Amino acid sequence: MKLVRPDTDPVREKFALARRELSAALIERDDEVDLVLTALVAAEHVLLVGPPGSAKSLLLDAVLGWTGGTRFTTLLTKFSVPEEVVGPVSLTGLKEDRYVRITTGKLPEADYAFLDEVFKASSAILNTLLKILNERVYDAGDGVARKVPLRLCVGASNEWPSPDTGKELSALFDRFVLRKAVSPIRSQAGRQKLLWTRDHTPRLSTAVTPAEVDQARRAAASLxxxxxxxxxxxxxxxxxxxxxxxxxxxxxxxxxxxxxxxxxxxxxxxxxxxxxxxxxxxxxxxxxEQPQKAAQVIARIANPTGMRVTQLLVEAEAVLAAADVRNLADAAKAAAKLAEIDRQLSGLTGNGRVEKARAYLKDQLRKLKLASIEAV
Ligand SMILES: Nc1ncnc2c1ncn2[C@@H]1O[C@H](COP(=O)(O)OP(=O)(O)OP(=O)(O)O)[C@@H](O)[C@H]1O
Ligand SMILES: [Mg+2]
Incomplete structure (x- = not known):
């Protein structure tokens, strides 16, 4: 057995705990949780794209609630105006013939930003957004490009930008280094948890300060x-x-x-x-089509345990969905297939998800057997 060294880095421990707490509350969102925490540590913007009600906001809000610092959240529509994102033009400024914006509480002063429906942004907003996201500078109107404190922008959308989209929107899309499609809940057990849990909001027992995020960032950068x-x-x-x-x-x-x-x-x-x-x-x-290609090539060349676990779980779900418990021979065949998947899982190491997946499989196997006994 592989010895696991206790983690002596308290900040890393905090991240690990937050990761566990988020994954426990959010159903089938382990990959998304990892992705958003990775974005935080890498200081690269992250985008989640998925159907309405797939827990994108629930996750992104929970993570940004965990991080201290100033936060700016907005839901963009095609009617959104720059004032909503960068603040109103100063009237006192105008009286003195200066065109400057009051950015208090807006994106130029935020440590963290959540842009919901980010691709709805009108072109009036896009340019400013691009500069802030990419160069992390903002010119309030006085010709001085000031550095903004932005550490991370998380974005959400119901759809990917269309292929014939304009240059500015493609540029905005490219600013999100991490991008993932979010799928609806797949497993039977997940669906039951969704239906019969009163509140899915993750409760995080810690909080992380901007200084701690920076510390994690430096430690990661030196790996x-x-x-x-x-x-x-x-x-x-x-x-x-x-x-x-x-x-x-x-x-x-x-x-x-x-x-x-x-x-x-x-x-x-x-x-x-x-x-x-x-x-x-x-x-x-x-x-x-490219995300699937990227996943296949990486799975083939780097062979990550996490990706194999995901794949085996998808197989297990297919077996469970197809099994007819009233037919004993059919149930036995499904049980044998699940046992084989478990055998393959048992050969994997170096990823906390293996244990979780095996526990899930064991539980499903037990339920399958019970159901088929009841049926006869
Ligand atoms: N995977 C999940 N885990 C836990 N709760 C979920 C999950 N999927 C949906 N829910 C439930 O559905 C609610 C809606 O989720 P949320 O508002 O975060 O969706 P969204 O993806 O942001 O949708 P929209 O695109 O409409 O903004 C959650 O508050 C939660 O109760
Ligand atoms: Mg939402």
Whole structure:
């Protein structure tokens, strides 16, 4: 058995606890939780795209509630005006012939921002948004580009921007280094938990200060890449290029930092190939087919445990959905398939999700047996 060293970094411990608490409250959102915490540590903006009511806001609000610091939240519509994002023009300023905005409580003064329905932003807002998100500077109107305190912007949307979208919107889309599609709950057990839990709001027992986030960021930034991991990333990029997926140079470079942050959160002291799992959410441009290609190539080359666990759980769900418990032979066949999936899981190590998945499978197997006994 692999010895697990106790984590002596108190900030990393805090992140680990928040991760567990978020994952416990949110159903089937482990990957999204990891992604948003990774974004926080990597200081790269993150975007979740999914159908209404898929817990995007619940997760993003919970994480931003956990982080201290000033926060700005807005729901954009095509009628949103710049005032809502960067503040109103100062009337006193105007009287003195100066066109400046009062940015109090708005995006230019926020440490953290949540932009809901981010692609609805009108072009009047887009340019300012781009500058703040990318260069982290804002000119209030007096010609002085001031640095903004923004550490992280989280975005949500019900759909990906359309392929023939304008240049500015594509540029905004590209500012989100981490981007993930959120799916509705898949498993039967998850659906039951959704229906019969009164309140899904995560309750976090800690809070993290901006200084602690910075500390985590510095610690993550100093993690070395192992030779194997470097080779794997280079191989992934080559393979993706062959398949026509060629994320830009900035995106490739930023991925290096994102993977470091993910490894840090996983408790590692160096980046290993399996940490490339998170790069599936960075290394593509077109949301239509490329995310699947990125995931396949990374799974093939870096073989991350987390991705194999996800895949085995999807298989298990398919077996469960197809099993007819009233037919004994059918139920026995399903049970055998589940046992085989469990055997494969038992061979995986180095990821906390393996245990969770095995416990889930054991529970499902028990329920399957009970149901088929009851049926006869
Ligand atoms: N995976 C889930 N885990 C826990 N609760 C969930 C989950 N999916 C949906 N819910 C429930 O549905 C509610 C709606 O979620 P939320 O408002 O966060 O959705 P959303 O993705 O932000 O939707 P929209 O796109 O309409 O803004 C949650 O408050 C929660 O009660
Ligand atoms: Mg929402």
């Amino acid at each position: 070395p890449w192992s030779g194997d991991a470097k080779e794997a990333l280079e191989a992934v990029l080559k393979e993706l290029a062959k398949e026509g997926v060629q994320p830009g140079d900035r995106r490739q470079f930023k991925t290096v930092g994102v993977v470091r942050a993910f490894a840090f959160l996983g408790g590692a002291d160096e980046v290993r190939p399996e940490h490339l799992e998170v790069a599936q959410h960075c290394l593509w441009d077109d949301p239509q």
